[in-house]
Each structure stands twice: as structure tokens, then as C-alpha cells.
Amino acid sequence: MNKQCIYLPFAVLVSVLAACTPPEKDIPGLTAGVDAAVAGHYGQSIHHEQLAEERLEVSNKVLEHWKNGHYWNIDERQTGMDAAKEAAEHRLASEKELCQWIVDVHGQSHHHDETAHSAAAYFKTGSATPYKTDDHAISVLGKYLGTHPDATAEVIAYTDTVGTPESNQQLADRRAAMVSEMLNEYGAKMEQLHVKAMGEAHGPDNTPDQTHRIVSISTAHSGYTDCSNLK
């Protein structure tokens, strides 16, 4: 037999077999790629969002059937209700993951345990009416307390040592009340204010001192956390 008659069909057979070999699949590689796409809080947030949308689509489809009177004979109630519930669960999970991501990337920007402290009003000796006020600080704090009902602030009033300690105590009370009222006008509630009338400040007796005739206000932001209502 001619050698060509053997080699030629053999070569054809080999080529055919090679052509029939399925292309190589990289399942672990692709799995790793998919896992990487949904890794981390942000990836999980997107993943849950996607699942929520899918489930929402199912429940909306049932709703549409009901509204149009289509597929009246198909028992879709449980499917629709379950899908709506699962959509809500995935949406919440997505929101939580997104909040976790926000905390991760933004958390360090918060001024933890930092106290905002400023002298809000200055008084003349024996007077409970301020001759100078820091309106900006008072308005900022008042509005902050108004929009954050859980936050609190301290209002601390002092006097100098001119006059009797008793009268100075009453004077400090009136000064504190004055500033509290101003904060209240900007939105703070009285129960958010811890008012401390300190009376006479330390120092030599019967000595006028402007640095002591003040009311200071302060608030701490330590209680603030991102997405606190989701945890």
C-alpha cells in the first residue's frame, strides 16, 4: 500500500480530532474574578442591590398580572409576597453594606470625642445682659441641636468676684438662662441643654475680670456614628 494512502487519512483524522477538542475553560480563574467583583462592602452592596432588583422585578410582574387581570388562574400570591419581602431584605442588606463602606472610607474624617467649645456671651460687671455675643457660634450650635435631637450641649455661666457669692450665683443663673434662651431661639430644646451656673470664678476677691464674665457653650460629637440607625 502506498504510504501516502496511510499518512493522508491519518493527518485528516488528527486535524479533525484537534478541531473537535473543546476550548479550554478556566473555571477557577473566572470564579476568582466574579468573587473579586463582589468582594468588600461596596461589592456586596452592589450584589445585594442586584438581587433586590431581580426580586422586585418578580413581585412587580405579579402585581402587573393582578392589575391587568392576566394569568388569573396562576397561583402567584406567595411568589409575589416572598419576592417583595426578599427584595426588601436585600435592599436593607445593600444599604448596610454601603454604610459599612462609608464608615471605612469616611469614618476617619469624623472628629471623634472632639468637643466644640466657645465663649458665647460677654457681660459687664453685675449685668445679665450681654454687651457682646458670638452669634455665629450660638446659631451653629442651636441649629445643630435642633437637627440632632439626641445631641446635648453644656451652657456654663461664670461671674467675676465683684459682689457677694450669693448675688454672683444668681447673676450666673440669669446669664446662663439668657444664653439658653438664645440657643432655644435657634432650635435647641431646653432638655438638650445642661445648664451650669458656676457663680464666682476663682481669683482674688472683689476683682473685676472680663475673662470670668462670660457664658461658654460646648458640645461633644462623640456619640455620632455613620448610619447609626442601620446597626
Place this chain on the structure above:
Amino acid sequence: MNKKHLFIACLLSSALLSTAPAYAEEQDYLSGFTSKFSQGLFNTATGFIEIPKNVVNISQDENIFVGLTWGVVRGALHTVGRTVVGAAELITSPIPTDDYISPPYVWDRFSEDTRYFGLHLPGFWTTYGPLDDGE
């Protein structure tokens, strides 16, 4: 412009303005008529597809034996129903009415059991058939 020309201009404008709603109504009527006529025609001609429709859907919902017995009986009843309703649609097609039958064509929403004037036959299936998942 003399008075005669003014009068003709006014007449033409009002005629043009009044044709718009009349044209729309005519279109609505024509569309309703053709839809009902087409439904009547196809329902009369294809009513027998109710038999395989019931067999397939009931077999999927229950089993092949129920499908081949109850499905055939039900399909035959629906065949008569759809064909008769189709004939009625054909005859009354010039008169605008709501649809007599739902789904309007036998191949529409294949998993949905047929109803006539909102009424249905007992013994219907409750899950999607193999040919339709509600999309």
C-alpha cells in the same frame, strides 16, 4: 379682502378644526372594528388549539393522565366556547364592545386559562405551563 372671502376663510378654518376630533374618533372605531373582526376570525378558526393548550398545561400542573383525560374534555369545551364566541365577535364586529374572551387569541398568554365575559370553567390549572412563564 371682501366679506365673501372672509366668510369662506372662516368656514374653511372651522371645517379644518372640526375634522381633527372626528378623524380621531373614526380611527378609534376602525381600530376597534379591525381588532374585534380579527379576534373573531382567528378564534373561529383556531378554537381547536384549546385542546392541546389544556392538555399541555394540565399535564404540567398535574400529570400526563389527568392532562390526557380532563385536559381533553376541558379543551373540547373551550374549543366550542372559543369558536362560538369567535363567531359572535365576527357578527358583532361593527358594534364596539369590550372583549368577550380573555386572552383574546388562543396563543396569547398560553398559561392563562380562557374566560368568557369574565367567567371561567372549573378545574383549571394553577401553575405556569411549559410554554409560558408569564412574560
